[in-house]
C-alpha cells in the first residue's frame with residue numbers, strides 16, 4: 001500500500017485566496033445586483049505593452065516556419081534573455097552577475113516554492129510575519145516546519161520576524177540564528193520596504209551566521225525612493241549569501257504569460273558545494289524551460305520602447321496607490337505602503353479583526369481586499385488593498401470606503 005506525503009495534511013485550511021474567492025462568490029450569488037470591486041488578489045488589470053505584443057507575434061510567426069522553429073529551450077533559458085537581464089537589471093546597478101548565474105523560469109511563485117529543495121530538512125527557516133504564504137507552505141510540504149499551533153497560527157520550527165507599525169515594518173535579527181532567511185522587498189503584503197543600508201545589515205548578518213537569504217524582488221519595479229536597493233547584489237558580500245528571485249508578473253503584466261528568473265551566484269557555496277551547480281542540476285531534471293515566445297516577450301521588456309511603455313504601466317498602478325493612500329488617510333485610516341510597492345496596508349478601524357473588516361467591506365461597500373491575518377499572526381488588525389485595479393474601479397472603491 002502506498003503512503004502519501006503526510007506533510008500535506010499538516011497544512012491548515014485552504015489557501016488564503018481560495019477562502020476569499022469562496023466568500024466573494026457566495027456574496028455575489030446572494031446579491032446579483034451588486035457590483036463588487038476586487039482589490040484583493042495582486043493580479044494586474046492593464047493589457048500587455050505593445051512592444052511585448054509585437055515580440056510575441058514575431059515569435060509565433062517564427063514558430064510557424066521550419067527555418068526558425070524552436071523546440072526545447074536551453075536549460076538555463078535562452079542566452080538572448082539572460083544577457084538582456086544581466087545588461088539591464090544588474091550591470092547598470094553595479095552588480096557583477098554573469099549570464100550563467102541567471103536561471104530563466106516560469107515565474108517567482110514556483111521558484112520561491114522550489115528553492116527550498118536545495119537545503120537540508122533540518123534547516124531552520126526565518127520569515128517575516130506577515131509573509132507571502134508560499135515560503136512557509138512550501139517548507140511545510142517538505143517537512144521543515146515542525147508542528148502547527150492553530151491558536152497562534154504559527155509553526156514550531158519556523159522563526160517569525162514580526163513586521164508591524166511598531167518596528168516600522170523592518171524585520172529585526174532573530175534571537176536564534178536561522179539557516180534560511182526569506183526576505184521579500186519591497187514587501188508583499190505590507191507594501192513597505194527597507195533602505196539599502198538596512199539590507200546591507202541583513203547581508204552582513206547572513207554572512208556572519210552562515211545563513212542563506214532567499215530574496216524575493218518581485219516588486220522591484222515599483223521602487224521610487226533612491227535609498228532602496230533594486231537588487232540584493234547591490235549590497236557588498238551578497239553573492240556569498242543570497243539567491244534572488246525576480247518575476248515579470250508585476251513589472252510587465254505577465255501574470256498570465258508566465259516568466260521569471262532566479263539568480264544563484266557561483267560564489268554561493270556550502271563548504272565546497274556550489275549552489276549554482278545544484279540549481280542547474282535541479283532545473284535540468286525538473287524543468288523544461290519557459291516557452292520561446294514568452295522569453296522573446298521577456299526580452300522585449302528591455303527594448304527602449306518596452307522600457308518606456310512599462311514605466312508608464314507601473315506609473316499607472318502607482319497613481320492608484322497614491323490615490324488609495326491619500327484617500328484613506330483623508331478618511332481617517334492609518335495607512336502604510338504604497339510608495340515603493342503597489343500595496344496599501346491599513347490598520348483596521350477600532351478593534352476590528354482583519355476578517356471582520358473584510359466582511360464589513362464586502363457587505364457594505366462591496367469592495368474586496370485581503371485580511372492581514374491571512375499572511376501571518378502579526379498581520380492581524382491589518383488589511384491589504386492592491387493598486388492593480390483600473391483607475392476607475394480604484395476611485396469608485398475609494399468613494400465607497402469613504403462613505404462607510
Ligand SMILES: Cc1ncc(COP(=O)(O)O)c(C=O)c1O
Pocket residue numbers: 042106107108109110112132184188216218246247248249255259260
Ligand atoms: C512576493 C511574491 N513573490 C512571488 C509572486 C509570484 O510571482 P509570479 O507570478 O512570477 O509567479 C508573487 C505574486 O503575487 C508575490 O507577491
